[in-house]
Amino acid sequence: MTVNESKTPHAPHASGAPRVMNMVQAINEALHLEMKRDERMIVLGEDVGRVGGVFRVTQGLWDEFGDDRVIDTPLSEGGILGTAIGMALYGLVPVPEVQFADFIFPGYDQIVSELAKMRWRSGGEYSAKMVVRTPVGGGIRGGLYHSQSPESLFIHVAGLKVVCPSNPHDAKGLLLAAIRDPDPVLFFEPKRIYRAARGEVPEGDYVVPLSKAKVVREVDAADAGRAAVTILAWGAMLYEAIAAADKAAEQGIQCEIVDLRTLWPVDIDTIVASVKKTGRVIVVHEAPKTCGFGAELIALINEKCFLSLEAPPVRVTGFDTPFPYTLEMDYLPLAHRILPAITETARY
Amino acid sequence: MSSLATASAEAGDGGVGGKDVAPQTGLAAGRALYAHAARARLLSARMTFLQHAGRVAFHAACIGEEVAIAATAMALREGDWFFPGHREWAGALVRGIPTATYAHQAFGTAVDVVKGHGAPDHPASRARHVVPASGLIGAHLVQAVGAAWAARMRKDDVVTLAMFGTAAAATGDFHNAVNFAGVFKAPCVLVSRASRLGAKKADLADRAAAYGVACASVDGGDGLAVLTLVREAVARAAAGKGATLVEVATERFTSLPDEWSAPELLSLGAAGADPLARLRAALERDGALDAAGHEALVAELRAEIDAAVAAAEGAARPPIASMFEDVYAELPAHLRAQAEEASS
Numbered sequence A: 001m002t003v004n005e006s007k008t009p010h011a012p013h014a015s016g017a018p019r020v021m022n023m024v025q026a027i028n029e030a031l032h033l034e035m036k037r038d039e040r041m042i043v044l045g046e047d048v049g050r051v052g053g054v055f056r057v058t059q060g061l062w063d064e065f066g067d068d069r070v071i072d073t074p075l076s077e078g079g080i081l082g083t084a085i086g087m088a089l090y091g092l093v094p095v096p097e098v099q100f101a102d103f104i105f106p107g108y109d110q111i112v113s114e115l116a117k118m119r120w121r122s123g124g125e126y127s128a129k130m131v132v133r134t135p136v137g138g139g140i141r142g143g144l145y146h147s148q149s150p151e152s153l154f155i156h157v158a159g160l161k162v163v164c165p166s167n168p169h170d171a172k173g174l175l176l177a178a179i180r181d182p183d184p185v186l187f188f189e190p191k192r193i194y195r196a197a198r199g200e201v202p203e204g205d206y207v208v209p210l211s212k213a214k215v216v217r218e219v220d221a222a223d224a225g226r227a228a229v230t231i232l233a234w235g236a237m238l239y240e241a242i243a244a245a246d247k248a249a250e251q252g253i254q255c256e257i258v259d260l261r262t263l264w265p266v267d268i269d270t271i272v273a274s275v276k277k278t279g280r281v282i283v284v285h286e287a288p289k290t291c292g293f294g295a296e297l298i299a300l301i302n303e304k305c306f307l308s309l310e311a312p313p314v315r316v317t318g319f320d321t322p323f324p325y326t327l328e329m330d331y332l333p334l335a336h337r338i339l340p341a342i343t344e345t346a347r348y
Numbered sequence B: 001m002s003s004l005a006t007a008s009a010e011a012g013d014g015g016v017g018g019k020d021v022a023p024q025t026g027l028a029a030g031r032a033l034y035a036h037a038a039r040a041r042l043l044s045a046r047m048t049f050l051q052h053a054g055r056v057a058f059h060a061a062c063i064g065e066e067v068a069i070a071a072t073a074m075a076l077r078e079g080d081w082f083f084p085g086h087r088e089w090a091g092a093l094v095r096g097i098p099t100a101t102y103a104h105q106a107f108g109t110a111v112d113v114v115k116g117h118g119a120p121d122h123p124a125s126r127a128r129h130v131v132p133a134s135g136l137i138g139a140h141l142v143q144a145v146g147a148a149w150a151a152r153m154r155k156d157d158v159v160t161l162a163m164f165g166t167a168a169a170a171t172g173d174f175h176n177a178v179n180f181a182g183v184f185k186a187p188c189v190l191v192s193r194a195s196r197l198g199a200k201k202a203d204l205a206d207r208a209a210a211y212g213v214a215c216a217s218v219d220g221g222d223g224l225a226v227l228t229l230v231r232e233a234v235a236r237a238a239a240g241k242g243a244t245l246v247e248v249a250t251e252r253f254t255s256l257p258d259e260w261s262a263p264e265l266l267s268l269g270a271a272g273a274d275p276l277a278r279l280r281a282a283l284e285r286d287g288a289l290d291a292a293g294h295e296a297l298v299a300e301l302r303a304e305i306d307a308a309v310a311a312a313e314g315a316a317r318p319p320i321a322s323m324f325e326d327v328y329a330e331l332p333a334h335l336r337a338q339a340e341e342a343s344s
Helices: A025-038 A060-067 A078-088 A105-115 A151-155 A168-180 A238-248 A268-278 A293-308 A336-346 B004-010 B027-052 B066-074 B086-096 B099-107 B141-153 B165-172 B173-185 B205-212 B225-237 B275-285 B291-314 B322-323 B331-344
Strands: A021-022 A043-044 A070-072 A091-097 A130-136 A161-162 A185-190 A198-200 A214-217 A228-233 A254-260 A262-264 A279-288 A314-320 B081-083 B160-165 B188-193 B212-219 B242-252
Touching: A021 A025, A021 B066, A025 A043, A025 A060, A025 A185, A025 A336, A025 B165, A043 A078, A060 A070, A060 A105, A078 A091, A078 A105, A078 B141, A078 B173, A105 B141, A105 B331, A130 B160, A151 A161, A151 A185, A151 A279, A151 A293, A151 B291, A161 A168, A168 A185, A168 A198, A198 A314, A214 A238, A214 B027, A228 A238, A228 A268, A228 A336, A238 A254, A238 A279, A254 A268, A254 B086, A268 A279, A268 A293, A268 B275, A279 A293, A279 A336, A293 A314, A293 B322, B027 B066, B027 B086, B027 B099, B027 B275, B027 B291, B066 B086, B066 B160, B066 B188, B066 B225, B066 B242, B066 B275, B086 B160, B099 B291, B141 B160, B141 B173, B141 B188, B165 B173, B165 B188, B165 B205, B173 B188, B173 B205, B188 B225, B212 B225, B225 B242, B225 B275
Parallel strands: A043 A070, A043 A091, A091 A130, A130 A185, A161 A185, A228 A254, A228 A279, A279 A314, B081 B160, B160 B188, B188 B242, B212 B242
Antiparallel strands: A021 A198, A161 A262, A214 A254
16 A cells, blocks of 8 residues: 655655555654653653553654653653643653553543643743644554544544644654644554555655645546546545545545644645535545544535535534444445445535 | 651662752741741631631631741752642742732632632742742643653753642652652652541552652651652652652641631641741740840731732732633634623
């Protein structure tokens, strides 16, 4: 699985050959780079040290930076996030890992009531900038407590930024941008594509700016007059959108695909420009439909370009149930569920 | 009262070494403590009356506990960090937040440091290392541990201290705080006000022992004893011997004179029951305070509070745009649009 549609220019490898990495390697490289660059940065979480994290994303950091900067903590998300906030108040740059996004809720109070509001409640006297990294999403036979996508529960909270990369290049660049950002960032890593998504990753330091979406497949202006559909997606579901778009193309339907990359604050300008061009929009996400981020995206589209719409906006999402173990591939909004939405929207 | 040396020895760290113990408290410290506590008493009474009159929406009264709170805050050294709960706002004043600044925060004015964002009794100061209280009981305890841990990592000679009412000892955050403090030997002091008005006795010593954290208790009616004990705990933390949980037994007076300016406000309850009157008697006995000196101090404090309240109550409220400030470091597009909508 590669994002071969990327138009991002890649720096050549030292040997001249492109460096191909998976998401785990790219994120790991970003953590290494930033810990070297910024001695205030620390990593903490459950088994992030000697073990290197449950998905091995922090592998090697403990060997290089030691106990003081790569910290194995007791199993308590409230403790991890609460102490990380104290460290951030003091001036360190913590990058805590929550082993699965499903486990973030024991620390949700510290994120929602404390982290998100620290700058505001102190009138700017204090901030608690940090990046909370956590694997997100289903498709790994993880069952209901290792598969959820809780992004909208954080987008709803004033003061947080929310990021979800879809490929190794963006994962590295977005993580470096997030760690250097002055605000707290939830960095959701789509675990289904941790190793499956491979792509070229430049060596050294670069950032992918927050709040900039990427049009990964563009509809030619000449085709926009015919049936064309904008698909908004992020993380692992981007590849499902691409697969469905490939099938739709066989039926003569063109899709413009926008990888949001940063979910909040969202790059609404790129979305509106695309919807104005196609007049049709589908949002794809793994999270349950009701009050999912798709609802907000469609409300924003209605507010900003209602008169450009040729068809009702559509959501293809997880269902309003807990995440199922046996039937996870029926729950997820995979390409076979996106394709009918494309054809119906195009023919509306 | 259990001594910290005993508790410390039980925690297996060899006790508090002589060179680590802060200097004994002298008359100057006693006089300073009395002034801090008397200011808190007068201010809390004034705020209580303002709340009853509907002029402020909220006040966390600390009448009867202000000596313990002020002594605890005084025990910190320059550069140490203070994490108060909402009822320990008086400690923030001890750490250097002026009464006028407190009043502007309580009234949420245009010159309020926190821009009217927070309810009364939640002052903040980066320069003074006073972290604004949370509305959530106990949430700050684990943050104080994290900040202490960070200070140790940076090899800074800094101790953090969090105060809380004993009810907070039932929260998950309390257990996270003591657990993480024990595991990482964070240089912090967690001070519980064990008010008889509060929850059932929490047996904090048992909980501290379970996490390998030292614990000591002290009579909150004896301000100088609180100051001495908390100083020892701060010194112990600074010496790398880890966290201490301090229980301060306090009692809050809820029955006040009809007027906030009544002289009996400074001597409440039965004879010997008021920690403030008890401290004053001790200072008078030692010749550190006489009637004329006391009268002058109280007049000065009342004038300071009058001026602060008048200035804050007369000040403009913050501009609407300030509601949108500090959500993020920079105003994102959606908030810029909402700020324009709110201001139009």
